[in-house]
Amino acid sequence: xxxxxxxxxxxxxxxxxxxxxAPRRVRTPRWLDLRLVLGVLLVLGSVxxxxxxxxxxxxxxxxxAAATDLAAGSELTAADLVPLDVRLDEAAGAxxxxxxxxxxxxxxxxxHAGELLPLSSLEEPGNLVHLALPVQSGYVPPDLDRGQxxxxxxxxxxxxxxxxxxxxxxxxxxxxxxxxxxxxxxxxVLSAAxxxxxxxxxxxxDDAPKILTAVGGRPLVVVxxxxxxxxxxx
Numbered sequence: 001x002x003x004x005x006x007x008x009x010x011x012x013x014x015x016x017x018x019x020x021x022a023p024r025r026v027r028t029p030r031w032l033d034l035r036l037v038l039g040v041l042l043v044l045g046s047v048x049x050x051x052x053x054x055x056x057x058x059x060x061x062x063x064x065a066a067a068t069d070l071a072a073g074s075e076l077t078a079a080d081l082v083p084l085d086v087r088l089d090e091a092a093g094a095x096x097x098x099x100x101x102x103x104x105x106x107x108x109x110x111x112h113a114g115e116l117l118p119l120s121s122l123e124e125p126g127n128l129v130h131l132a133l134p135v136q137s138g139y140v141p142p143d144l145d146r147g148q149x150x151x152x153x154x155x156x157x158x159x160x161x162x163x164x165x166x167x168x169x170x171x172x173x174x175x176x177x178x179x180x181x182x183x184x185x186x187x188x189v190l191s192a193a194x195x196x197x198x199x200x201x202x203x204x205x206d207d208a209p210k211i212l213t214a215v216g217g218r219p220l221v222v223v224x225x226x227x228x229x230x231x232x233x234x
Contacts, residue, residue: 062084063097063116065114066081069111070110070228071147074106074146076104106128107123131174131208132198134197134198135152139220140199141222148179149225150199151172153221155218156218171214174211181198182197
């Protein structure tokens with residue numbers, strides 16, 4: 001019996017090579033894919049909201065604040081005011097912005113150092129006048145400054161040398177008046193208790209003649225109130 005051998009398949013025989021994997025077509029990117037569009041919109045929305053929040057946090061306005069305590073009746077000067085950048089939101093319109101110059105306006109109520117200057121504190125020019133009173137520096141408190149409230153007393157010459165506690169000859173001529181200005185005071189070694197200091201106070205125009213009559217050339221003594229909240233009389 002004769003065995004028949006099958007010859008090995010030739011490598012050149014195409015029928016003998018197993019078929020390879022079918023080529024896959026590269027898909028064109030779908031740029032308008034709904035999920036991609038929604039993701040981009042969410043990112044843009046977050047960026048816009050963040051920018052708006054940051055912008056709102058930085059939305060400050062420049063307004064005037066008091067540089068020192070100022071009593072009602074004080075006439076404002078540039079030295080009385082300092083600019084501040086603050087966030088006030090809807091309340092910004094209630095305060096005096098730095099775009100407005102309030103110098104020369106009169107305070108209708110007291111304001112304190114660092115307090116924002118409200119529009120409601122400014123009065124129209126009233127019936128106040130500035131009265132200059134000559135006071136010996138020995139009778140002027142060393143820390144007296146503009147904007148403070150003072151009482152001014154006239155003292156008879158006889159009472160000036162009277163025993164302590166004796167009130168005879170002392171007359172209150174100015175009550176709770178705001179100091180507008182000081183001049184002639186010196187803190188140097190050449191200053192003396194007899195140096196005359198000019199203390200300018202704001203008083204009602206109708207009271208000025210009566211005050212001058214009450215002073216009558218007598219020595220004056222200035223007394224400072226602890227608080228500017230008491231308000232002037234007249």
